[in-house]
Amino acid sequence: MRVLFICVHNSARSQIAEAYLQQFCGDAAEVTSAGLAPTDINPLVVAVMAEEGLDLSAKKTRKVFDLYKDGRLFDYVVTVCEESLEGQCPVFAGVTHRLHLPFPDPAGVVGTDEEKLAKVRAIRDRIKERMVVLADEIKAGKGRRPGDAWEQGGPV
Structure with missing residues (x-):
């Protein structure tokens, strides 16, 4: 099973999702991530x-x-960016499942260093929860179909 996560900068959400899904799926999936306008990995x-x-x-x-x-x-192909940007992602030939799981962007967190870390931890934990579900479905061979409902990421 080949999985691609897409977000704007490939600096946070897609990297988190890639790392967790690869960890949870092991050899059952080949996981990668990419961005529309890649930058550097967010230090937080x-x-x-x-x-x-x-x-x-x-x-x-x-x-x-x-x-x-x-x-x-x-x-x-799983987009993890805001709704307004999801439509800019390319349509890959042969994709069986296209999912949109929007999560808040860690680049947008504000506050003291400790407050920012706490907010990014909360985003990380939400992504982790969704990746557990996706990994279970991939390993069980029960992939979602385009249009299936997923719980939204929501603000932090």
């Missing part, structure tokens, strides 16, 4: 994922359109 995300034993410090971001141009095929 690196910090909160390290708390979970997942090291993203050496991860590189990638551009989703490069994967598209390379003709990569995916069974699942």
Whole structure:
């Protein structure tokens, strides 16, 4: 099973989702992530994922359109950005399942350093919860179909 997570910068939400789904699925899935306009991995995300034993410090971001141009095929394409940006993602040929799971952007958190970390932890935990469900479905061979309802990420 090949899964692609897409968000705007490939710096936070998609990286978190990729790391968790790969951890939960093991060899049952090949998981990658990409962004519309990739930047660097968000340091707050690196910090909160390290708390979970997942090291993203050496991860590189990638551009989703490069994967598209390379003709990569995916069974699942999962967008994790806001509704307004989801439509900008390319449509990959052969996709069996296209899901939209919007989560708040860690780049938008404000407050003291500790408040920001707490907010990014909350986003991380929401993504983790959804990845447990998705991993269970992938391993059981019960993929969602386009249009199936998923609980929304909601604000932090």
